[in-house]
Amino acid sequence: MGDYDSTPSFYTTDETFEKYLGQTSYYLALQDNVVELVSHAAPNRIVEMGSGTGQTAIRLTEETPATEVLGIDNRETVVEVSRTNADKLGLSNLTFETADMTEYVKTVTTLPEMVVLLYSFHHIPDPLQQKVDFLEECYTALPEGGHICIAETFLKNNARDTAAAREIQTRWAHRGVEAFASTFWSALDGINSAAIEHAQEVGEFSRDHELEAGDNVRTRDDEYLISRDWLVDHAHSVGFDVLLAEPVNSLGDGIVLLEK
Ligand SMILES: C[S@@+](CC[C@H](N)C(=O)[O-])C[C@H]1O[C@@H](n2cnc3c(N)ncnc32)[C@H](O)[C@@H]1O
Known part of the structure; x- marks a missing residue:
């Protein structure tokens, strides 16, 4: 496994999360839709794999108060942050554990009836067979x-040719603009030069992280993305019914819901 703490799309502190990923329109839209889908299913137990600082697990717990939620992440530093965040809210039915999800699924006897992965499936490294x-x-x-x-x-x-590399570059240029725009406006808290300067600093921080993530996607350095079609085909091949495989925006984000 790679050096996750140096991967730009990761975050280790609340500050990074608040300035960047947690405020981007695309992360928030994905999170909203995941929370809504999962609430419809009303499971007794949920495990979120790759739970980061715990924001999605916290929202899932708040929306489904009768559900036991477990968040797992393989980085102890973010697990500690997520525990602190949950403690502040006094959420008794939410716990976090440090675990590697690829090992976890091998050793657990039975998984909860709802497994959630938000921006973490692509961290299962190449070769693609590891995802299968x-x-x-x-x-x-x-x-x-x-x-x-x-x-x-x-x-x-899933091609690795020049056209695919160009497509990644174009898409991440759009994601960079969206990262700037969404975090700029969420950080702006006044109409004066200090407030605007602060919002610009946040927007640029966020855009630069997203562009760096795009470089890693292109070179498959800790960011091993796949196509939605690839996921649908392989989920079918291992026996899942694909209930839903839809885009959430025009930046490549989407949700695939599988049922055993
Ligand atoms: C983009 S962040 C997660 C965002 C989080 N799901 C949320 O909604 O806020 C991806 C997370 O996956 C975790 N991760 C990567 N590989 C993992 C693995 N093999 N097992 C568990 N967690 C992993 C990283 O440490 C990181 O915190």
């Missing part, structure tokens, strides 16, 4: 009728 193995292991450990909800940025296709 992960899906297979989830399928085995899920109860009958259980779901896995994968919210991701998807590539147009």
Whole structure:
């Protein structure tokens, strides 16, 4: 596994989260839709794999108060941040554990009936067979009728040619603009030069992180994205029914919901 703490699309502190990923329109839209989908299913137990600083797990817990929610992440630093965030809110039905999701699915006897991955499936490294193995292991450990909800940025296709690299560059240029715009406006809290300067600093920080993430996507350096079609085909091949595979925006983000 790679050096996750140096990967730009990751965040280790609340500050990074608040300035960047947590305020981008695309992350928030994915999170809203995941929370809504999962609430419809009203599961007794949820595991979020790759829970980061815990923001999605916290929202899932708030929206489904009768549900036991577990967040797992393989970085102890962010697990500690997520625990602190949950403690501040006094959420008794939410816990966090440090675990590698690829190991977790191999060792757990039965998974909760709802498995959520938001921007974490693509961190299962190449070769792609490792993602197929992960899906297979989830399928085995899920109860009958259980779901896995994968919210991701998807590539147009899985090719590794020049056209695909150009497509990634173009898409991430758009994502960079959107990162700037959405975080600029959420950070702006006044009409004076200090407030505007602060919002610009936040927007640029966020845009630069997104562009750097795009470089990593192109070179497959800790960011091993796949296409939605690839995921649908391979989910089918391990036995899942694909209930939904839809885009959430025009920047490549989308949600795939699978049922055993
Ligand atoms: C973009 S962040 C997650 C965002 C989070 N799901 C949210 O909604 O706020 C991706 C997370 O996946 C975690 N991660 C990467 N590989 C992992 C693995 N093999 N097992 C568990 N967590 C992993 C990283 O440490 C990181 O915190």
